[in-house]
Amino acid sequence: MSEHSxxxxxxxxxxxxxxxxxxxxxEDEIRSIIIDEISNVADDVKVDRxxxxxxxxxxxxxxxxxxxxxxxxxxxxxxxxxDDKGYVYLSPVGGWWDLILPGQRVRILTDKGKFIYGVVGxxxxxxxxxxxxxxxxxxxxxxxxxGASSKKEVEDIGIRIGSPVDLDRQTISMxxxxxxxxxxxxxxxxxxxxQAFKSIDPVETDVYFVAAVQEEVGLKGARVAxxxxxxxxxxxxxxxxxxxxxxGDPKEKVAExxxxxxxxxxxxxxxSGLITNPKLLNLIIETAKKNxxxxxxxxxxxxxxxxxxxxxxxxxIPTSTLSIPTRYIHSxxxxxxxxxxxxxxxxxxxxxxxxxxxWYEKEILRA
Numbered sequence: 001m002s003e004h005s006x007x008x009x010x011x012x013x014x015x016x017x018x019x020x021x022x023x024x025x026x027e028d029e030i031r032s033i034i035i036d037e038i039s040n041v042a043d044d045v046k047v048d049r050x051x052x053x054x055x056x057x058x059x060x061x062x063x064x065x066x067x068x069x070x071x072x073x074x075x076x077x078x079x080x081x082x083d084d085k086g087y088v089y090l091s092p093v094g095g096w097w098d099l100i101l102p103g104q105r106v107r108i109l110t111d112k113g114k115f116i117y118g119v120v121g122x123x124x125x126x127x128x129x130x131x132x133x134x135x136x137x138x139x140x141x142x143x144x145x146x147g148a149s150s151k152k153e154v155e156d157i158g159i160r161i162g163s164p165v166d167l168d169r170q171t172i173s174m175x176x177x178x179x180x181x182x183x184x185x186x187x188x189x190x191x192x193x194x195q196a197f198k199s200i201d202p203v204e205t206d207v208y209f210v211a212a213v214q215e216e217v218g219l220k221g222a223r224v225a226x227x228x229x230x231x232x233x234x235x236x237x238x239x240x241x242x243x244x245x246x247x248g249d250p251k252e253k254v255a256e257x258x259x260x261x262x263x264x265x266x267x268x269x270x271x272s273g274l275i276t277n278p279k280l281l282n283l284i285i286e287t288a289k290k291n292x293x294x295x296x297x298x299x300x301x302x303x304x305x306x307x308x309x310x311x312x313x314x315x316x317i318p319t320s321t322l323s324i325p326t327r328y329i330h331s332x333x334x335x336x337x338x339x340x341x342x343x344x345x346x347x348x349x350x351x352x353x354x355x356x357x358x359w360y361e362k363e364i365l366r367a
Contacts, residue, residue, distance in 0.1 A: 007338045010191065011179055013037075014341070015171040017187040021109060023076025023093050024217045026164040027051055030072045034190065034211045041198045042209070052225045053211040059202040064360055066205045066352050067231035067317075068197070069222050069306050070189035070238065071215030074182065075330055077165040079108065082155070086148030088118065090165060092139060094216035099136045100331050105168040106144055110158030117168060118146035169332040177338040178257070184334040186215065188324050188341055189237040195345040196352075204356050215306055222306035226313040233280065233318050233355055233364075235348050236307035239336070240264075240298060240323035252301075255325035258337040260294030261344040264307065264321040273304030274311055277318040279363040284320055287351045293343050298323065318364055322348055 022030035034053050039045050042055035053072070075094030082088055088108070102122045107115045121144070122137050144165075148154045171181030190211055197209045208229050212221030215238075226234065243249070244256040255262035263284055267273040288295040307321035324344050327335040 014191050018171040018181040018183045023164050024073040024214045027073050027213050050224045051213040052221045055209040057207045059205045064205045065231040067208045067234040068193050069210045069236045070193045071186045071212040075216050079163040082151050084151050086150050086154045088144040098139050106165050107168045108165050112158040118144040121145045167332045180333050180335045182332045185239045185329050192341050192344040196349040200349045219306050219309040223309045226310040234310045236305045236321045238305040238323050239326040242325040242327045255296050257325045262296045262298040262323040265299050267300035268304040273308040276320045280318045280320050284351050291350050293347050
């Protein structure tokens with residue numbers, strides 16, 4: 001199969017995953033898609049009590065347990081208030097930048113299991129006072145117009161306080177190998193791990209694939225899954241900020257789209273998140289060089305991933321985060337390179353193959 005065909009197949013999967021509904025705590029649709037995609041290549045698939053999907057491939061010799069994690073949830077909203085005229089007000093689920101919200105189209109999932117579509121509205125620009133024009137309109141001042149004329153009409157179709165909401169946006173191809181859509185954070189990571197999981201044939205390790213819930217609201221799913229599995233080594237796969245756009249400060253560089261996965265050295269403010277085990281970091285870099293996989297090193301001054309909480313599980317887990325560089329994260333128009341997704345999958349697969357009992361005993365247990 002040609003690279004073009006492979007990338008087309010990858011895009012189709014990313015589109016299916018990206019467009020699925022799945023805000024934190026309401027991951028049912030995306031979870032079903034993941035289970036459907038992975039069931040025929042896993043030795044075992046289960047869903048834990050928090051909602052994580054955990055799939056396993058057993059090595060022929062057993063031994064070390066390697067955890068692969070990517071979160072399936074996306075940022076979204078809950079309905080907070082419905083006024084007498086039928087306008088709906090929202091409360092955020094995860095981190096939003098209010099500037100991007102006016103004019104967006106949203107989907108509200110009703111109690112009847114149907115989507116109701118609306119638009120995020122605000123006071124018309126020509127009615128704004130001069131001082132209002134200079135300010136970002138906060139979410140508390142925005143509302144959703146679903147076309148209703150009363151609160152009763154809204155409630156009669158199954159919308160209530162707490163109804164989950166996401167953005168209504170299609171995933172489309174751009175020039176070259178680029179794609180844009182919503183929820184690449186972290187459906188792109190899930191897709192990369194699925195590609196690697198389908199390809200790997202573990203020998204000395206058991207591989208545990210986790211599609212985690214509720215990352216965007218406190219790394220919750222990964223905490224539960226890692227405690228249950230108690231792995232020897234773990235990898236989190238997520239997206240990371242790409243500031244390779246006009247106005248970006250080179251000194252604040254995190255990663256660039258199209259230049260390969262970003263290997264986290266440290267993340268979180270003042271490195272308060274994950275500090276990657278140096279021996280594991282060196283193994284990943286050596287693996288990338290040996291297999292001609294492009295990569296970037298990342299020191300992220302803010303934000304963290306599931307890797308931060310996995311590393312603190314029980315007695316501590318040597319953990320690394322591999323990230324797919326993505327522009328405009330936490331927006332409906334995230335942009336990434338499909339080749340970066342492919343190379344992330346390759347790097348985690350090949351690195352996992354290099355984690356032997358001998359390496360682990362020498363580099364980790366005797367460190």
